[in-house]
Amino acid sequence: MKYELNTTEPGTVFSHFWSTCVGAGRAFEGLRTEWQQQLEMTVADCGFRYIRFHGLLCDEMSLFHYDNGTVSYNYAYIDMLFDRLLQIGIRPFVEFGFMPRDLASGEATQFWWKGNITPPMDYTIWADMLAALAAHWIGRYGVEEVSSWYFEIWNEPNLRAFWTGTKSEYFHLYEVSVKALKSVCSSLRVGGPATSNFVPDDRFEGETEDYSKHRTHLVEDLQTLKWRGVWLQDFLEFCRNRKLPLDFISAHPYPTDFALDGQQTENGKGCMKGRSRHSGSVKDDILWIRQLLTGCGYPGLEIHLTEWSSSPTSRDCSHDYLPAAVYIVKSCIDCIGLTDSLSYWVFTDIFEEAGPGPEAFHGGFGLLTMQGIKKPSYLAYHFLNRLGHKLLQRSDYHAITKDASGKLTGIFYNYPLEMTSAVPIAGYPNHTAAEIIQSTGSAVSIHLNLTGLCPDTHFSLETLDVTHGNATTLWKEFGCPKNLTREQCCQLSAFTGKLKTQTFVSDHTGSLQLHLVLEPWNIVFLSETGC
Incomplete structure (x- = not known):
């Protein structure tokens, strides 16, 4: 490959969208000293500006209490975590979830740490809780600071593993949530639906997933299928018809035929074989979203891909090796100018969805091992962070920038x-x-x-x-x-x-x-x- 470059060319200004946000496992893990130390190093080396995690509303954070008809809030743990995040120099990309036990309509949970995934028993009390949290944050940090955050309603509600309700119930959750948050401050940035991942069939066209409509297991070549985002068009139309505020759209474009651990084996309801899509699928998915936004009357709406990795499993040994790092670089360079964020899931293997990691190198999502050892993927983000903000030349093998x-x-x-x-x-x-x-x-x-x-x-x-x-x-x-x-x-x-x-x-x-x-x-x- 031969390239010529006159370095006096002005170049084209672009944003480091890959540094906008990074993921972490859950809020409670963020109270640990090692987690905070690793995050501080990661922010310094990789330049991440926001962090998103599950579990903010779970009982272990001790926020919500409901006793004999009386609601009370305890902000202590959330304050400890958010104070430290801001001290480190990273802002929260707030994911509201999962359901406090005292507000839950059922007992279903997810993960080793048992986050409750049922709808609220009372949507008004849920809305009041979010409004109280927003008001508390504004009182503690100021309206200008909190208005610079993002607020995402729930996580992957299209998957029964994360939301036992229906599509319509999630849309109602979004409606009461965005109204509650905007009633506190109209400049708060709220969005969703945080669905995962892209599919080539009609499994999510109804109120809940229809396993009989899975099609990926019927073809040898996944690239012969036309992939599309989940619930996104319905969500945009719902917000438009209901005249609801929407500051960004979010989705999770994992490049696989399954969305979470356990789905990549035959289950009698259709199957996903644990296969990966083509190497440029994330760019295809972003272009699909951009076209959808234009067609639905939302051109220019911010796009935040709030989870992403080479696979959606925290037990994938390839995460610890060089290919994962090169996949990150390739995808980020390919997608320059197309999205507002592509949030890597996650920065550390201090991450316990399937329980604590069984050994140092266990294929966890993290850029760092539990012990804080840098994986190749970490170094990939460190390199990307050192690029300038003017693009002079780009190919399938390189990018040259100027600071x-x-x-x-x-x-x-x-x-x-x-x-x-x-x-x-x-x-x-x-x-x-x-x-x-x-x-x-x-x-x-x-x-x-x-x-x-x-x-x-x-x-x-x-x-x-x-x-x-x-x-x-x-x-x-x-x-x-x-x-x-x-x-x-x-x-x-x-x-x-x-x-x-x-x-x-x-x-x-x-x-x-x-x-x-x-x-x-x-x-x-x-x-x-x-x-």
Whole structure:
């Protein structure tokens, strides 16, 4: 691949939408010291500006109490968490869920930590609770600050695993919620429906999921199907017809034929085989949303993809290896200018939906292990955060940018052509499958001729590959211990910082010729370091 670039070109301004938001497991985990320390490091390195998590309204946060007809609120734990978030320098992307037990209409729960997933027994009391919370936050942090947050109503209500009600009941929940929040302050930004994920059939056309209408298991090639978002058109039409405020639309574009753990096996109601869609499916999904918004009379509405990863399972060994990192970079570069956020799920493996992680490298969603060891995916976001905000050149293998001072930065990556799908799932504990994926593909040669530089401009190249910065390589040398010693944690953390580095200098004419051989699943970062 040969590219020419005159670096004096002005470039096109773009936003780092990938840094808008990042996910975390649940609110209660955020009260832990290690979680907070890891988040502080992540914000500093990766530039995330908002954080979204489940469980804000669950009983362990002790907010809502209802006794003999009397409602009371205890804001202490929420205050501790939100105070610390703002101190770290990250704002809440508030997800209102799940249901406090005293307000729940049923007993159904989800996850190891048993979040109640039933509708409220009284929608007025629910609305009053949200209004009280909003008023409390405004009193504590000020209207200007709270108006800069986002408020999302529930999580993935199209899935019976997260909402035992119907589509119409969720729409009613949104209506009473947005009215309650806007009654406190009209500038609060409220949206939904946070559905997951995209489907190619009519399973969600009714009030609840119809398993008999699943179609993905009937085809060999998922790409032959036409995928679309869930409930989004109905939700937009509901808001328009009811004249309800809507500040953003949200969805979860996981690139798979299933939406959560447990669905990827035959269940007698239709089946999802645990397969991945094509490698560019997230871009397709965003373009579908943009077209829908225009057609429904909402052009320009903010799009927030509030959960996303290479798969929706917290036991996918591929999350710990290089391919996950390259998939992140590819998807983010592909989607420049198309969305307001693409929120990675999640920043840390201190995450307990299926219970605590069984070992250090268990394929958790996190950019960091439970011990705070940086995975390749973490380094991918660190590289992306260091890009400038003016795009000079982009291809399927690289992007060159310029920062406010005029210095160049660039990222090169090889998502091999042999891998036509998003990163396949390597179910825990199958690390061998993840390593096979990591060994798949061919190298790519990149020739880049930069002109218009000052003479003797210095550049640095940092390479993330199998033997540089990839913690699982050293972990394997240790014998893949389930429990790490303190010394092993220190060594692994140090290893993630030891990238391969090279330096280059432009010639007397201000030109620099780079010849890079990108091995499959490698990432290389270019930065101008001075004259």
